[in-house]
Amino acid sequence: xxxxxxxxxxxxxxxxxxxxxxxxxxxxxxxxxxxxxxxxxxxxxxxxxxxxxxxxxxxxxxxxxxxxxxxxxxxxxxxxxxxxxxxxxxxxxxxxxxxxxxxxxxxxxxxxxxxxxxxxxxxxxxxxxxxxxxxxxxxxxxxxxxxxxxxxxxxxxxxxxxxxxxxxxxxxxxxxxxxxxxxxxxxxxxxxxxxxxxxxxxxxxxxxxxxxxxxx
Numbered sequence: 001x002x003x004x005x006x007x008x009x010x011x012x013x014x015x016x017x018x019x020x021x022x023x024x025x026x027x028x029x030x031x032x033x034x035x036x037x038x039x040x041x042x043x044x045x046x047x048x049x050x051x052x053x054x055x056x057x058x059x060x061x062x063x064x065x066x067x068x069x070x071x072x073x074x075x076x077x078x079x080x081x082x083x084x085x086x087x088x089x090x091x092x093x094x095x096x097x098x099x100x101x102x103x104x105x106x107x108x109x110x111x112x113x114x115x116x117x118x119x120x121x122x123x124x125x126x127x128x129x130x131x132x133x134x135x136x137x138x139x140x141x142x143x144x145x146x147x148x149x150x151x152x153x154x155x156x157x158x159x160x161x162x163x164x165x166x167x168x169x170x171x172x173x174x175x176x177x178x179x180x181x182x183x184x185x186x187x188x189x190x191x192x193x194x195x196x197x198x199x200x201x202x203x204x205x206x207x208x209x210x211x212x213x214x215x216x
Contacts, residue, residue: 013106013191018198020213027186027202027209028073031109034188035067035100043104050099051078053089061085067100068126068178075180076111077118079126081143083175090115096181106191111183118178127176128169135170136160187214 024030038046047067054060063086069077076098081087090096098111117123127135140156147153164170183204190198199214 012193013197014193015106016190017192018188018190018200020200020211023188023200023211025209025211026073027183027204028070030188030202031111031186032070032073034102034105034107034109038100038102038105038107041102041104043102046102048100049076049078050101051086052097052099053086054093054095055085055089056092061089071122071180075182076113077122077178077180079118079123079176079178081138081141081176082117083145084143086144090179098181108189108191110185110187110189111181112185113181113183116180116182118180120177123177124172126178127172132168132170136164138176139164139170139173192216 024033035046045066048064049067050062051065052060052062065078065080067076068079071077082091094115096113096115098109100107100109100111102108127138130138136157140160141153185204186202188198188200188202192198195216197216199216201212201214202209203212204210
């Protein structure tokens with residue numbers, strides 16, 4: 001495939017509409033409604049979201065993580081290794097962006113906000129609810145660090161399983177846990193024909209949400 005072929009790839013979006021009059025006044029409740037619709041539609045990985053962070057030199061980086069909760073409908077919860085690249089970047093710059101894309105519904109959601117670590121009890125409860133293999137993996141993998149080979153990683157997993165063979169569930173690693181993104185901005189995007197997409201922007205102002213319509 002050459003660049004000309006790529007430039008010709010396009011899809012007409014025409015499933016739904018989106019207006020200020022039909023959205024809820026609370027951005028988090030509106031997001032939850034859209035998420036539930038994505039789950040009900042049996043879309044593949046509806047909780048997958050792109051997490052973007054910024055390094056010390058100002059270089060952005062992105063990766064896909066999974067949404068694991070919305071505590072009190074006030075934040076977006078995900079889990080990871082605190083010593084990973086994203087962990088170090090979030091420690092230095094506790095601001096991040098999320099992006100959900102549900103092509104089956106021709107929808108996208110952008111989120112921007114501040115980051116804080118989840119309470120330790122919350123992180124421990126979730127960690128110990130995971131499959132044992134995932135618990136072992138969190139202990140065995142030095143996430144984002146260079147390793148010599150796949151065999152090294154598998155050997156670390158075997159050694160970890162031996163170390164914790166009498167413990168079930170495993171204790172939570174001190175370097176692993178949750179983050180809460182507390183949103184300051186949430187944008188809903190609904191695909192429309194002629195690339196005249198519908199965009200509704202929520203901006204948090206105190207305890208209320210300001211709602212605006214944006215040009216596509």
